[in-house]
Amino acid sequence: MAILHLSLISTITCSQRKATRASQDSVKTQKTLIATDSVSSFRLCPCGRRHFIGAMPLLPLAPSYAASSSTEDLKRLRPRKPDWYDELFAWSMDTSMEQYEKEISSYKMKLFNNLVGKAEKVLEIGVGTGPNFKYYSNIPNVSVLGVDPNAKMESYARKSAAQAGLKPEYFSFIHAVAEAIPLEDSSVHAVVGTLVLCSVADVTRTLNEIKRVLRPGGVYLFIEHVAGEDGSFLRLVQNVLDPLQQVVADGCHLTRCTGDYILEARFNGGADINKASLSSLAYLSSHVYGVAYN
Numbered sequence: 302m303a304i305l306h307l308s309l310i311s312t313i314t315c316s317q318r319k320a321t322r323a324s325q326d327s328v329k330t331q332k333t334l335i336a337t338d339s340v341s342s343f344r345l346c347p348c349g350r351r352h353f354i355g356a357m358p359l360l361p362l363a364p365s366y367a368a369s370s371s372t373e374d375l376k377r378l379r380p381r382k383p384d385w386y387d388e389l390f391a392w393s394m395d396t397s398m399e400q401y402e403k404e405i406s407s408y409k410m411k412l413f414n415n416l417v418g419k420a421e422k423v424l425e426i427g428v429g430t431g432p433n434f435k436y437y438s439n440i441p442n443v444s445v446l447g448v449d450p451n452a453k454m455e456s457y458a459r460k461s462a463a464q465a466g467l468k469p470e471y472f473s474f475i476h477a478v479a480e481a482i483p484l485e486d487s488s489v490h491a492v493v494g495t496l497v498l499c500s501v502a503d504v505t506r507t508l509n510e511i512k513r514v515l516r517p518g519g520v521y522l523f524i525e526h527v528a529g530e531d532g533s534f535l536r537l538v539q540n541v542l543d544p545l546q547q548v549v550a551d552g553c554h555l556t557r558c559t560g561d562y563i564l565e566a567r568f569n570g571g572a573d574i575n576k577a578s579l580s581s582l583a584y585l586s587s588h589v590y591g592v593a594y595n
């Protein structure tokens with residue numbers, strides 16, 4: 302009964318978001334193109350530019366990653382969980398994603414190509430066990446900052462970084478939430494997030510933080526699992542399982558319309574948002590992936 306009740310709430314919330322977006326679309330002046338790629342894609346870009354980041358010097362990072370306000374936000378937005386829970390979740394991410402990573406690898410290769418020659422300082426939100434490090438290996442002089450509130454992810458991420466040939470001094474693990482990133486404005490060339498907006502407490506705030514820390518012309522690469530189509534069997538299953546998923550998978554929501562959030566964040570240079578369906582994740586099969594341009 303409680304599960305059904307919560308499921309209804311999440312359905313209504315998503316439909317309401319769509320209604321809000323529709324009314325925003327009617328007044329927006331930005332150019333929106335609808336194209337087709339795998340399932341469908343939309344491109345929102347007011348200027349039609351693609352922003353290339355040269356090998357420019359970086360602005361200094363905040364002096365301390367553990368800035369007090371971000372520590373407060375970490376405690377507030379992601380209340381501390383028992384060590385065994387964090388360790389179990391980190392271990393399960395490390396051991397259960399092999400099939401998925403195989404299936405998503407062609408998407409990731411294409412996406413991460415956007416960084417080659419354009420990004421040296423990369424921030425990865427929700428870096429987790431570091432499954433993306435291997436895609437940084439052909440980016441010259443890359444250094445990676447990984448934000449994650451689960452401290453147990455650090456050792457796995459460091460191992461992945463080493464396996465990918467990233468020297469320890471080129472990877473920093475930052476114990477924080479993506480809603481309050483302890484970095485200065487315009488301090489990174491690129492932000493990467495895979496399977497993380499499902500888990501943050503506040504998606505809009507996270508996207509605003511991404512825009513804040515990105516340099517002008519910087520890019521945000523994303524791959525996110527999202528709610529299935531309204532009225533589909535998949536969506537019904539997601540509605541039923543959503544409350545349980547949040548408990549067992551560290552706050553992961555099954556019914557988020559993450560593509561809508563990214564569109565509504567209105568990145569300066571627009572966003573390419575594509576849809577894909579991935580069989581290896583069962584009821585998490587619906588995905589959006591793409592690039593947003595700051």
Ligand SMILES: C[S@@+](CC[C@H](N)C(=O)[O-])C[C@H]1O[C@@H](n2cnc3c(N)ncnc32)[C@H](O)[C@@H]1O
Pocket residue numbers: 378379394426427428429430431432448449450451454477478479480494495496497500501502551552
């Ligand atoms: C499903 S895992 C994905 C990890 C990795 N990005 C991947 O693709 O495998 C979600 C990650 O987001 C992290 N996370 C949860 N809440 C977060 C928040 N508010 N800010 C940043 N990361 C968060 C979790 O600790 C976890 O590492």
